[in-house]
Amino acid sequence: xxxxxNIVQRTEMKRFLSLLVxxxxxxxxxxxxxxxxxxxxxxxxxEKHYDEAIEQFRQALRxxxxxxxxxxxxxxxxxxxxxxxxxxQAINSYDMALGIAPLNVPILKSQADLFLxxxxxxxxLLNYSKILDVxxxxxxxxxxxxYIYQQQRNYQSAKTDYERLLTLQPNNYAxxxxxxxxxxxxxxxxxxxxxxxxxxxxxxxxAELYSIRAEIEAEAHQPELAIxxxxxxxxxxxxxxxxxxxxxxxxxxxxxxxxxxxDFQRAIQLGVPQVQLKEELKQCK
Numbered sequence: 001x002x003x004x005x006n007i008v009q010r011t012e013m014k015r016f017l018s019l020l021v022x023x024x025x026x027x028x029x030x031x032x033x034x035x036x037x038x039x040x041x042x043x044x045x046x047e048k049h050y051d052e053a054i055e056q057f058r059q060a061l062r063x064x065x066x067x068x069x070x071x072x073x074x075x076x077x078x079x080x081x082x083x084x085x086x087x088x089q090a091i092n093s094y095d096m097a098l099g100i101a102p103l104n105v106p107i108l109k110s111q112a113d114l115f116l117x118x119x120x121x122x123x124x125l126l127n128y129s130k131i132l133d134v135x136x137x138x139x140x141x142x143x144x145x146x147y148i149y150q151q152q153r154n155y156q157s158a159k160t161d162y163e164r165l166l167t168l169q170p171n172n173y174a175x176x177x178x179x180x181x182x183x184x185x186x187x188x189x190x191x192x193x194x195x196x197x198x199x200x201x202x203x204x205x206x207a208e209l210y211s212i213r214a215e216i217e218a219e220a221h222q223p224e225l226a227i228x229x230x231x232x233x234x235x236x237x238x239x240x241x242x243x244x245x246x247x248x249x250x251x252x253x254x255x256x257x258x259x260x261x262x263d264f265q266r267a268i269q270l271g272v273p274q275v276q277l278k279e280e281l282k283q284c285k
Contacts, residue, residue, distance in 0.1 A: 034063050050084050071101035103134050121148050155186045189220050207236035211243050223254050241270040257284045
């Protein structure tokens with residue numbers, strides 16, 4: 001199974017606060033009552049009183065229902081709903097925000113990121129494309145859209161977005177790794193290995209690079225090289241149970257039962273249910 005690179009690395013609270021920095025600049029000229037509700041909502045968020053925060057933001061909306069700033073107030077509600085785990089309610093609130101400001105890039109991105117988290121690739125793709133229509137050099141949108149294209153096996157479009165991003169940021173790690181995985185998925189293992197080797201030279205302490213290269217080497221019937229790379233990856237992340245399991249299965253496939261058993265037992269120590277590996281342990285006898 002192909003590894004999926006996490007290209008969207010952010011916490012919900014950070015994304016919430018970053019949008020508020022943007023929105024606060026638009027609150028300066030408003031009515032005091034509107035501002036006071038917003039300020040009370042923000043204070044409630046800081047205290048993790050999420051229901052109170054949503055109510056304060058809704059009070060601001062009631063105070064001035066036709067205010068252009070309401071797009072950002074709806075966006076604030078969206079983020080609090082996400083913090084509460086109410087993703088579908090957040091999607092609806094984003095729609096309200098975009099109904100007021102349909103080309104607001106931070107709101108489009110926040111909704112797109114949520115769609116991506118929920119696995120709705122088609123709607124996420126639509127939003128990222130809208131962002132790129134407004135801001136063609138938005139690197140976050142390029143990276144996310146390239147990832148979606150890759151998941152959809154639209155390799156040519158993914159390659160186009162990665163190349164465009166690398167023109168803007170030649171050393172963008174996520175894009176460079178994405179290109180390597182793109183070649184892997186497109187059944188071009190030698191090109192993928194070449195790209196990964198260059199990346200490893202540049203980032204020798206990133207365990208995931210050795211692990212991905214090991215996967216390609218195993219597929220290319222080079223088990224010794226794969227195990228060497230997995231050994232390196234695990235030395236960098238000794239508690240990564242996925243890498244340990246990958247090495248265990250490779251050892252088992254190559255008839256190294258003792259080494260496989262050690263890795264399976266280590267994976268169990270790290271939290272993998274023993275019942276899940278019952279058959280594998282039997283094969284190690």
